Amino acid sequence: xxxRPTGTEANLMKMFLISTLALVSLNRGAAQEDKPRxxxxxxxxxxxxxxxxxxxxxxxxxxxxxxxxxxxxAETLAKRVKELGFEVTTGVGRTGLVxxxxxxxxxxxxxxxxxxxxxxxxxxxxxxxSKVSTRNAAGVVVPVAHxxxxxxxxxxxxxxxKIMSQRRGAWHGTLMLVxxxxxESFNGASAMLTDGLFxxxxxPDYAISMHDEPSLPSGQVGFHAGFFxxxxxxxxVTIFGRGGHGARPQNTIDPIVIAARAVLxxxxxxxxxxxxxSPTVVTIGSIHGGTGGNTIPDExxxxxxxxxxxxxxxxxxxxxxxxxxxxEATAANAPTMPSVKVVGGTDxxxxxxxxxxxxxxxxxxxxGTDGVREMPAKMxxxxxxxxxxAGVPAVLLHIGAVNAAALASGEKLPDLHSPSWAPELEPxxxxxxxxxxxxLMELLGTQPTDAR
Ligand SMILES: [Zn+2]
Ligand SMILES: [Zn+2]
Numbered sequence: 001x002x003x004r005p006t007g008t009e010a011n012l013m014k015m016f017l018i019s020t021l022a023l024v025s026l027n028r029g030a031a032q033e034d035k036p037r038x039x040x041x042x043x044x045x046x047x048x049x050x051x052x053x054x055x056x057x058x059x060x061x062x063x064x065x066x067x068x069x070x071x072x073x074a075e076t077l078a079k080r081v082k083e084l085g086f087e088v089t090t091g092v093g094r095t096g097l098v099x100x101x102x103x104x105x106x107x108x109x110x111x112x113x114x115x116x117x118x119x120x121x122x123x124x125x126x127x128x129x130s131k132v133s134t135r136n137a138a139g140v141v142v143p144v145a146h147x148x149x150x151x152x153x154x155x156x157x158x159x160x161x162k163i164m165s166q167r168r169g170a171w172h173g174t175l176m177l178v179x180x181x182x183x184e185s186f187n188g189a190s191a192m193l194t195d196g197l198f199x200x201x202x203x204p205d206y207a208i209s210m211h212d213e214p215s216l217p218s219g220q221v222g223f224h225a226g227f228f229x230x231x232x233x234x235x236x237v238t239i240f241g242r243g244g245h246g247a248r249p250q251n252t253i254d255p256i257v258i259a260a261r262a263v264l265x266x267x268x269x270x271x272x273x274x275x276x277x278s279p280t281v282v283t284i285g286s287i288h289g290g291t292g293g294n295t296i297p298d299e300x301x302x303x304x305x306x307x308x309x310x311x312x313x314x315x316x317x318x319x320x321x322x323x324x325x326x327x328e329a330t331a332a333n334a335p336t337m338p339s340v341k342v343v344g345g346t347d348x349x350x351x352x353x354x355x356x357x358x359x360x361x362x363x364x365x366x367x368g369t370d371g372v373r374e375m376p377a378k379m380x381x382x383x384x385x386x387x388x389x390a391g392v393p394a395v396l397l398h399i400g401a402v403n404a405a406a407l408a409s410g411e412k413l414p415d416l417h418s419p420s421w422a423p424e425l426e427p428x429x430x431x432x433x434x435x436x437x438x439x440l441m442e443l444l445g446t447q448p449t450d451a452r
């Protein structure tokens with residue numbers, strides 16, 4: 001089912017109950033087979049948790065917070081995992097949290113969820129849609145919404161934590177839950193690492209995380225070994241000219257013309273300077289200059305993003321952007337050379353191939369081959385990369401979150417970061433919790449003598 005804007009809360013609850021009942025009868029049939037073939041039969045504890053998880057999801061969804069402001073969010077999760085018996089530390093990397101459960105000798109396994117939401121006005125029409133607005137870092141009032149599914153991820157993370165705490169007798173080692181702030185700005189993981197995530201707390205032997213995915217049907221797990229998500233750099237450029245009257249251009253240096261030439265020059269970097277076999281994107285997503293048609297401004301500001309997988313290409317593009325804007329400024333005899341600043345970024349996500357293969361085998365054993373699908377790499381970034389860069393074998397997997405029939409229809413559906421994005425909650429959440437428990441049990445469920 002899709003949580004459609006037209007549905008009332010009562011209807012949604014009814015649909016939830018109907019599909020839960022359908023699920024129970026499905027479980028009965030599947031239980032007679034040798035191997036479970038869906039998330040509910042693979043991890044039977046999930047069914048009983050669903051009402052609690054849905055309530056938590058609604059609460060998190062209704063109260064989104066921007067990067068590094070996730071105080072309420074972190075507190076909500078901290079309280080819940082403390083009740084499960086985890087040792088909880090908040091304020092790690094400003095607003096992050098770490099929850100540890102020591103359960104005898106064995107590997108240390110980290111499960112990460114992101115805490116932050118986006119400055120987007122929600123238009124899902126859901127009964128629990130966000131109505132929150134807040135001031136951003138620049139002091140501007142912006143709407144806030146969970147338009148990337150981090151509320152879903154946190155709910156799944158808590159569900160998996162609860163089941164793992166119930167299964168304490170069946171695994172050995174240390175379960176390390178990480179609630180990471182500021183994924184959207186790509187600096188939460190590094191903030192936590194700088195604040196001692198792997199020194200104040202045990203350094204994990206494995207790190208895993210899951211993200212909702214609009215190209216896969218609800219509940220299906222997507223994986224990709226090796227490089228999976230591109231490096232991402234945010235670049236701010238300011239072009240300086242000399243402002244003046246729009247009717248006397250001879251007395252000015254027009255930064256708008258310099259910027260226009262620079263935009264076209266920068267857009268030839270990928271087509272003319274990089275290997276076509278090396279996936280690369282340069283997007284100039286913001287350009288601002290001037291206040292009126294009859295005035296030539298002093299400066300133009302541009303914001304861009306660079307995505308690639310190759311460190312050398314990344315370096316080349318950043319250098320080339322500087323070269324292009326400086327060349328245009330020189331050609332126009334600009335009084336000051338442009339300013340080019342890399343204001344944020346993250347490395348490419350590399351999914352450890354051996355760990356990916358081990359997890360996929362475990363997931364397929366429990367969810368069936370069709371439930372786990374290989375998917376292509378993407379040009380979107382994720383700062384989960386930083387845990388791998390810190391020396392921990394790490395895997396980021398995706399969980400399909402779109403109604404299968406709607407996806408098959410070819411209809412244009414909302415993407416992540418769209419004001420209308422909402423996962424098809426119930427099957428996605430159930431599969432997310434199950435997949436995380438399956439993976440944690442695979443990594444922690446061995447006997448102590450087998451571990452490390
Ligand atoms: Zn996002
Ligand atoms: Zn996200």
